[in-house]
Amino acid sequence: MTIKTIQEELIDEFAMFEDWMQKYEYMIELGKSLPLIEPSLKTEDKLIKGCQSKVWLHSELKDGKVRFTADSDAIITKGIVAILVRVFSNQSPEAILAADTSFIDEIGLKEHLSPTRANGLVSMIKQMKLDAIAYQTQLKT
Amino acid sequence: MALDVQKIRADFPILQRQVNGHPLVYLDNAATSQKPQVVIDAIVDYYSNYNANIHRGVHSLSQEATDVYEAARNKIQQHFGIQHAHEVIFTAGTTHGINLIASGFSSFLKKGNEIIVSALEHHSNIVPWQMLCERTGATLQVIPMKEDGTLDLSAYISLLSEKTKLVFVNHISNALGTINPIETIIQKAHEVGAAVLIDGAQACSHIKPDLAALDVDFYVTSAHKMCGPTGVGMLYGKEVWLKKLPPYQGGGEMIKEVSFEKTTYADLPHKFEAGTPNISGGIAFGAAIDYLNNIGFDAIEAHEKGLLEYATEQLLQIEGLRIYGTGVKKTSVISFNIEGIHPYDIGTIVDKLGIAVRTGHHCAQPIMDFYKIPGTVRASFAFYNTKEEVDRLVAAVSKAKQMLT
Numbered sequence: 001m002t003i004k005t006i007q008e009e010l011i012d013e014f015a016m017f018e019d020w021m022q023k024y025e026y027m028i029e030l031g032k033s034l035p036l037i038e039p040s041l042k043t044e045d046k047l048i049k050g051c052q053s054k055v056w057l058h059s060e061l062k063d064g065k066v067r068f069t070a071d072s073d074a075i076i077t078k079g080i081v082a083i084l085v086r087v088f089s090n091q092s093p094e095a096i097l098a099a100d101t102s103f104i105d106e107i108g109l110k111e112h113l114s115p116t117r118a119n120g121l122v123s124m125i126k127q128m129k130l131d132a133i134a135y136q137t138q139l140k141t
Numbered sequence: 142m143a144l145d146v147q148k149i150r151a152d153f154p155i156l157q158r159q160v161n162g163h164p165l166v167y168l169d170n171a172a173t174s175q176k177p178q179v180v181i182d183a184i185v186d187y188y189s190n191y192n193a194n195i196h197r198g199v200h201s202l203s204q205e206a207t208d209v210y211e212a213a214r215n216k217i218q219q220h221f222g223i224q225h226a227h228e229v230i231f232t233a234g235t236t237h238g239i240n241l242i243a244s245g246f247s248s249f250l251k252k253g254n255e256i257i258v259s260a261l262e263h264h265s266n267i268v269p270w271q272m273l274c275e276r277t278g279a280t281l282q283v284i285p286m287k288e289d290g291t292l293d294l295s296a297y298i299s300l301l302s303e304k305t306k307l308v309f310v311n312h313i314s315n316a317l318g319t320i321n322p323i324e325t326i327i328q329k330a331h332e333v334g335a336a337v338l339i340d341g342a343q344a345c346s347h348i349k350p351d352l353a354a355l356d357v358d359f360y361v362t363s364a365h366k367m368c369g370p371t372g373v374g375m376l377y378g379k380e381v382w383l384k385k386l387p388p389y390q391g392g393g394e395m396i397k398e399v400s401f402e403k404t405t406y407a408d409l410p411h412k413f414e415a416g417t418p419n420i421s422g423g424i425a426f427g428a429a430i431d432y433l434n435n436i437g438f439d440a441i442e443a444h445e446k447g448l449l450e451y452a453t454e455q456l457l458q459i460e461g462l463r464i465y466g467t468g469v470k471k472t473s474v475i476s477f478n479i480e481g482i483h484p485y486d487i488g489t490i491v492d493k494l495g496i497a498v499r500t501g502h503h504c505a506q507p508i509m510d511f512y513k514i515p516g517t518v519r520a521s522f523a524f525y526n527t528k529e530e531v532d533r534l535v536a537a538v539s540k541a542k543q544m545l546t
């Protein structure tokens with residue numbers, strides 16, 4: 001599935017909820033179901049520091065696609081981490097670099113991606129893109 | 142005398158608003174307080190009716206503005222029990238006051254001297270002392286804290302020696318609400334000849350310190366935590382100290398005569414007030430002090446004590462909830478966590494329910510490290526909060542717990 005399709009799927013899923021509470025309950029569920037990053041990978045160098053919650057991000061290249069796994073110590077943050085992993089994982093570096101994140105706005109979670117929220121998510125997206133650049137270079141050489 | 146909280150709430154326009162579809166419950170007073178209409182009016186009145194630069198013009202407007210600004214200084218003087226008006230320095234806030242003192246002490250300190258700070262400090266306020274130590278070769282000592290969030294006084298006493306030149310402690314901790322025994326801290330420091338600077342940022346909205354009785358050398362606070370505007374505060378310094386300290390910034394107002402060979406500095410307080418100050422801010426700070434005194438600190442303390450006791454009791458009904466900082470002497474601040482739940486998650490859910498609390502490390506990372514937690518949820522109450530708002534907090538936290546587990 002392309003990034004765009006996954007994003008549209010998410011927008012549809014979130015459109016079903018009638019209020020914020022259902023939406024948050026769903027995010028909490030998503031957070032709980034995120035395949036955990038290997039504990040051995042939860043090292044300092046995989047840690048993205050937000051002042052409020054922490055995010056760990058690991059990536060690897062497999063068959064030309066970038067695989068992301070991630071975690072957070074806060075469950076709502078982890079729910080958004082799960083959404084981002086679902087959108088960006090198993091995609092080519094080019095697709096990841098070309099993608100935007102305006103769908104987050106459309107599903108009504110924009111406030112969590114504010115640079116002042118200090119939850120590590122903005123830095124997480126940046127790190128995903130940086131990893132994609134690194135793999136892109138690796139694939140070319 | 143009991144306080145008429147509904148009447149008081151009507152003084153605060155912001156308390157009438159809705160957030161996320163719910164009436165706002167503002168419990169982040171330790172970060173900044175809300176402003177009553179009289180304070181807002183004081184700012185508008187200055188700009189609408191007598192805006193002029195102060196201390197320099199001969200024209201009537203300038204004279205009027207100067208009089209009101211200086212009257213605000215006198216209000217601060219009287220409020221804090223300060224002997225001379227020129228011992229009150231207007232600053233941009235607590236942080237500015239601390240930096241002013243730290244910078245001034247760099248001309249007195251040398252290698253081998255020691256500065257003592259406490260483990261309960263706002264961490265940004267540890268930085269000026271670290272910078273001072275780097276500049277002078279002095280060393281920084283830390284008074285450790287105990288499990289209940291109070292300072293280890295016997296450790297403090299053993300840190301003191303004739304090497305100690307300055308002690309810096311907050312009057313009340315912003316993360317936990319602990320009231321520190323500053324009387325003892327000041328007295329013991331004076332026994333070894335050290336000066337004491339107290340950070341009153343968290344104290345002055347809850348209590349009315351009598352600085353003369355405390356015999357403290359320096360005391361700093363911010364107007365915005367006591368119903369005044371942001372970007373203005375006060376530094377109190379004993380006259381002898383303020384005369385000894387070199388000026389902090391050069392500029393207009395702080396000079397007597399200037400030539401390229403030599404400049405002589407203005408008398409106190411102007412020596413430390415370079416440039417055009419925050420005139421409307423100073424004036425509104427005065428209005429805030431009047432407002433608080435009209436309500437009365439006895440009534441404020443009694444009301445907040447009631448809220449603290451009620452909120453503590455109600456929150457502790459929630460299973461797995463732990464309160465940090467259980468020292469007996471504390472103000473109306475409750476810092477807590479629920480077992481297995483990240484404070485950020487609780488803060489996010491309760492915000493959706495219209496409740497403003499703070500989550501995170503509250504700029505007190507050393508305290509969080511001490512308890513080995515990423516942060517806490519902090520609810521801090523003011524005299525305009527009500528028991529009904531406590532009920533809404535408790536209901537929202539219970540809801541968050543149910544959603545998050």
Ligand SMILES: Cc1ncc(COP(=O)(O)O)c(C=O)c1O
Pocket residue numbers: 171172233234235236237263266311313314315340342343363365
């Ligand atoms: C104990 C303490 N000291 C200092 C400060 C800083 O005050 P300001 O930002 O007004 O300079 C704060 C504010 O949070 C505080 O709580």
